[in-house]
Amino acid sequence: METIHRVFVGDSRDLSAVADDSVELVVTSPPYPMIEMWDDLFADLDPAVGDALESGDGRVAFEAMHAQLDRVWDELERVLVDGGIACINVGDATRSIDDSFRVYPNHARVLEAFESRGFDPLPDVLWRKPTNSAAKFMGSGTLPPNAYVTLEHEYVLVFRNGKESRSFEPRADRRYEAAYFWEERNRWFTDVWTDVRGELQTLEFEGSEELRERSAAYPFEIPYRLICMYSAYGDTVLDPFWGTGTTTLAAMCAGRGSVGYELEEAFLEAFDRQIDDVPGISRSIGRARLEAHRSFVEEYRAEGSTLEYDAEYYDTSVVTKMERSIRLREVESIETVADGYRVEHEPLSDGDE
Numbered sequence: 001m002e003t004i005h006r007v008f009v010g011d012s013r014d015l016s017a018v019a020d021d022s023v024e025l026v027v028t029s030p031p032y033p034m035i036e037m038w039d040d041l042f043a044d045l046d047p048a049v050g051d052a053l054e055s056g057d058g059r060v061a062f063e064a065m066h067a068q069l070d071r072v073w074d075e076l077e078r079v080l081v082d083g084g085i086a087c088i089n090v091g092d093a094t095r096s097i098d099d100s101f102r103v104y105p106n107h108a109r110v111l112e113a114f115e116s117r118g119f120d121p122l123p124d125v126l127w128r129k130p131t132n133s134a135a136k137f138m139g140s141g142t143l144p145p146n147a148y149v150t151l152e153h154e155y156v157l158v159f160r161n162g163k164e165s166r167s168f169e170p171r172a173d174r175r176y177e178a179a180y181f182w183e184e185r186n187r188w189f190t191d192v193w194t195d196v197r198g199e200l201q202t203l204e205f206e207g208s209e210e211l212r213e214r215s216a217a218y219p220f221e222i223p224y225r226l227i228c229m230y231s232a233y234g235d236t237v238l239d240p241f242w243g244t245g246t247t248t249l250a251a252m253c254a255g256r257g258s259v260g261y262e263l264e265e266a267f268l269e270a271f272d273r274q275i276d277d278v279p280g281i282s283r284s285i286g287r288a289r290l291e292a293h294r295s296f297v298e299e300y301r302a303e304g305s306t307l308e309y310d311a312e313y314y315d316t317s318v319v320t321k322m323e324r325s326i327r328l329r330e331v332e333s334i335e336t337v338a339d340g341y342r343v344e345h346e347p348l349s350d351g352d353e
């Protein structure tokens, strides 16, 4: 199986290189309005943002920043197929402007923007960021009533483009082979994720930590899970705020194609320097999933439960009928092509070779 991954250095308020109805899933994390690290970026996109911040008008700045994101959401409605899913990772911002502290509810504003564009909201996920607990309450003291709760969660807002779900031909292999294990389903479809850090590998190189901080990269598990949950093999995943390319890496590992837009060329260059690591990463992720499944099977049996079915492609049992056809993918080879990469995928074998 072959997938194509295109990455453009450019402004995603105009996605004209992406055809109408050509993307099955969006997974992205925009710059969060009213988080200081993104002030300059938003002010470059619209000078009114800088003016509002300077004059101390937080509400106007918040709205002007979201107006820039709205232009990207307009494009998503066009490029996403009917029934396609958009997963938007966003956190709220707390900030003092002119000595007045408040929360700027980015998730609520993004939700409103999608609904007004004809997307239907689906149940969302909260994921809990591990934070440095020693420092987190500093300054809030222990006197009522003027301390504030520390925000330690972000949202993955989930929307469907239009009213109807996508349909597939009966018994479509690319859907059935992309099934996930029952115990993965139980973890992934829980609405609070507390286990997303460091579970799976990502691209690592000298300076990668600094680069990931500068782009506020999300952990690999976030896009990887969402891609496995909401798309089938061979689908195309769009990330209009590509950053260090975590979504594309996850799409490659998960046997999906991708397309990304990013303003900063340096991020694309860094991704390209590590591209040879992707086959090894994809294989270790597939192997880790199989291994975790086998441990689950052992524990499940040790508790006295019976597994009714055998997997077709792996020497293991599974809980449900639908899991029998699971066939994980690994990246066999990657070739650089115009605007991106062509990736050859093979089914992940069962052995240790």
Ligand SMILES: C[S@@+](CC[C@H](N)C(=O)[O-])C[C@H]1O[C@@H](n2cnc3c(N)ncnc32)[C@H](O)[C@@H]1O
Pocket: 010, 011, 012, 013, 028, 029, 030, 031, 032, 041, 212, 215, 216, 217, 218, 240, 241, 242, 243, 244, 245, 246, 247, 261, 262, 263, 264
């Ligand atoms: C929160 S970061 C995304 C991080 C990414 N998920 C990762 O794992 O590295 C947002 C990214 O969007 C980019 N960006 C912001 N506005 C953009 C725009 N209008 N067009 C394209 N890229 C944009 C920023 O440069 C930044 O890298």
